[in-house]
Amino acid sequence: MALPVFTSGVANSHGFVQSPASRQEACSNGTLNDCGAIQWEPQSAEGPKGFPEAGPVDGSLCSAGKEGFSELDDPRGGQWPATDVAAGQDFQFQWKITAAHSTTSFRYFVTKDGWDPNKPLSRDQLEPAPFVDVDYGGAQPPNTYTHDGKMPEGKSGRHVILGVWDIADTANAFYSCADVNFG
Structure with a gap:
């Protein structure tokens, strides 16, 4: 007689920014090859929510504090691939979501x-x-979530945008860093 098998566990992270292209996107799509485990798990940069008052510690914001994804925190001398944007530009932000969660918000911070x-x-x-x-x-x-927003005014040159997807029914959020060039 077969017995049912029950499993339980903590949900893994399930999303990252695709536009502007995040570091996870560059690592998973083959743009960069020396990214470590994140290239196979780009959706897995999940950490405590509550940013900026809480959340991952400084220096590990891009990896959401996950040591196994520390390649995302390496500044690479400012040489991450960057998306060209314009200050004040209307922009379509896009997340690739591999498992939807009840969501509080999507927020974006810039350097x-x-x-x-x-x-x-x-x-x-x-x-x-x-x-x-x-x-x-x-x-x-949805699995591909796109929304409109406006790039910040008054920026020029290279910057990083930190995307934070706040989950409503857990203590976690997903973190995603995108390198941009305000031209």
């Missing part, structure tokens, strides 16, 4: 003018408030 691209990303390098904050009201987004 301050004068930030140091040779150091791992930290809170003091980011503007304190998100430049886009999409309230999702607890709904579950």
